[in-house]
Amino acid sequence: MGNKHTVFTHEQLEAYQDCTFFTRKEIMRLYYRYQDLAPQLVPLDYTSCPDVKVPYELIGTMPELKDNPFRQRIAQVFSEDGDGHMTLDNFLDMFSVMSEMAPRDLKAYYAFKIYDFNNDDYICAWDLEQTVTKLTRGELNAEEVSLVCEKVLDEADGDHDGRLSLEDFQNMILRAPDFLSTFHIRI
């Protein structure tokens, strides 16, 4: 294991510390987790800012993510090109937002992006159906799924245009105090 001084420069560690919710030790721990995913691919020296992406297939095998039905969406939202392949910056960003110190608004924003399957900045009924299907592993029949989606839109859609905008979603999250404790990955 390399000394932290040879992996990152002092400036880089300071920057990471100021821009994420992690301390130095946690950043180093996360770096080693990232490196363990693809030891041949990830260099041991990040002082020259290499442009290395770990493919989604390896990210999806992490124990924190492998049983999560939304792991593909999470990786897509946090990756740079939306394809799920993540650089170290994306990796740190993902766990920083999912850590327990991230504020509610930030988590709500990323949760909205995760549940927006077709990336059109609205959670429409199709997105909701996808979400419910993934949550229940397809064990609810179609009628029940559409009923649930209808109820959700009734409850959360403020301007009655048939889909949830970011404000509607944030409004709904404000009324759910459990959101902070469930939208949280410990690493």
Added chain:
Amino acid sequence: MAQPPVFVLSVPETPDDPEGQEPSPYDESEVHDSFYQLIQEQSRWAAEEGLELQQREPGPGALGALGDDHQALLGPEGVPVHSMATLRILASMPSRTIGRSRGAILSQLYNRTVRLRRRAARRPQLRDVGRSARPSLRLYDLELDPLVLEEEEKRVLLVKELQGLTVAQRDHVLRGMPLSLAEKRCLREESRTPRGKRRARQGGRGLPSCCSQLQDSCVLALHNLGLVLLSGLQALKPWRYALKRIGGQFGSSVLSYFLFLKTLLAFNALLLLPLLAFIVGVQAAFPPAPPASVPAFTGLELLTGGGRFAHTVLYYGYYSNATLSQPCASPPDGGQCPPEAGGLPYNMPLAYLFTVGVAFFITCITLVYSMSRSFGESYRVGSTSGVHAISVFCSWDYKVTQKWASRLQHDNIRTQLKELLAVWQLRRGPRSMCWRLRRVAVLGLVWLLCLGITLGCTVAVYSFSELMIKSPGSTEREGALLALPLVVCLLNLGAPYLYRGLAALERHDSPVLEVYVAICRNLILKMVTLGILCYHWLGRRVGTLRDQCWENFVGQELYRLMVMDFLFTLLDTLFGELVWRLISERTLKRRGKPEFDIAGNVLELIYGQTLTWLGVLFSPLLPAMQIIKLLLLFYVKKTSLMANCQAPRRPWKASHMSTVFISLLCFPSFLGAAIFLCYAVWQVKPSSICGPFRTLDTMYEAGKVWVRHLERAGPRVSWLPWIHRYLLENTFPIYLVSALLLAVIYLNIQVVKGQRKVICLLKEQISNEGEDKIFLINKLQSVYERKERSRVGRTEAAVMPPALFTDDGDTW
């Protein structure tokens, strides 16, 4: 009030030429060069990526029909499909481009900037088009790419804003921005460099530049110190990996129990520190004369707390009632030794009283603060509505990492959704009066039975305690002293099972209500039992132990209660979880493991903590024992959980329940202990042969003695006795402060009521705006439809007139 502006939609019915005066983006292409390319891109995107207002994800069939924009078609399932022109207008609505939160806009803009810089092949999406998509508002610009300029401006503005903040504020803002990490680092770099500019700006205001440099370096040093402290604290955080495993296997609900345990550990450590520093440590350095006979150490002391332990720092009786000074030849009792020149006299009674008081006060403030913070996070106006949305979006626990645990979560969520749907369908059915009456009768009966059981337990404890007083020789034999704690613990163990059995008759609709009712009943039982015991100690034992050290006795009783409680918790874990699992697997052949009873276990913790708080005055080291007990309990519960239990099947609102637990810790538990303490300090005569208050009428008199001593000391400290006489002894300031507090609370309630009304009004307004929007879109759509139809009609008439005439001829 101003007149609302009148909008008149003036659209010519049959335009004479295609390039008429309609405000269509088509025509803009000839006026503004810069938007032509944009519009081409928009139409290409809209054609390829699908429609916006369609309800379902469009299949390939619908897309093929929209390659050209001749007429409005009906898409699959009869959903009206809008024409290209309408879509273009819709795409440039303010809500698509501006109406979102600032963070979203910035992130979109900056992601686009990054992508543009890298010359990515990806086509910019519709949502990334900034204000420039509204042709009528954008001034024609000579720049090649107005989008980049717009974003550059925004970025520069943002960087300037960041420079104006302090380092800590800037970090706080950066961390909370929904931008990618690389962008945040760039922003941070840019906002850090021009330190000279800031200095120059401040120099212009008259401040010397060296002063601001010093300020900057101080702030930076403090910031780094804060980071070092934070990382140190996090290293001290125990059980990080254990908590992660528990959360991963059982979810947030079971984790809340262990987090509550950790909170209690912190409270006890906070309580113990001043006691150790100011009472126990000092007295241990100045031990009093040892008593005549010291009994030998037998193992029973660990259970009873008496015997060898009776004359140690553990109990109140050990503490001296005089002013301690540096040791000299004769024992420092009664002030026979002249005070040394450098020795600082330490008034032990005053220190005892003040330290216990201050420790309780700090605990109170910390409890109220954490309770109010927890309450603020978990209760919201209108939080009971929206249960479906919350189940869909907030019920998946991202902490869960095991396959079988995640399978369990899927099952739980499915069950929960099915139950919600069933409840919604059931609610439609009428509830008969007979059914309701029956229900009320059953509930009333069950409550009566439970209260009867509580009364029975209370009477049992009371009569047993009277029996202990009356039976001779009970205080001499150490083993017999364990009888009362044993009885209390047995009742505390057995009654909850009876309650659970009775609750099966009730069959509540909502599982949360079941949990609340169970907590309520258990809490009533425990508090009433403790109340009886407190009366027994302060009311009866003080009388019967007149010539002995009754405080030591009370301290020992509490020690015994704590130890018995711990032993019974271990027994309950063993039999309730391990043996039950073995029985249910082997004999009853059921595959499910027993559920971890979160509410019951948390109440046990609260009970144990109440015992600690009750006993602090009489046994200052009791918090240390509680800390050891909590540490052992953590490992025992964790092992038993991993081996024997499963997560609760019902949905558990972890954050609501955490608030309930900490409120229970504050209100019946801490408040009761504080009342007990106040009564003991103010009203009860301390025993005359032991302890720091042996010569006084009440413990509080130690403070009064000191104030009188200060009065005699001279005019320099006369403000302190003045405060004591007019603010503490006088009741008027207390009434005034209470009245002020009540007024503040009332004002806050009114403010909240007003905010609720405002929220209702705003919701209505949003709904109305939504209806307006749909109305306008439909109107727009009908206008374009008419235009298209008339244009198609004209072209057909122009192109194929002969066919029409022959048709006419044929039909005739």
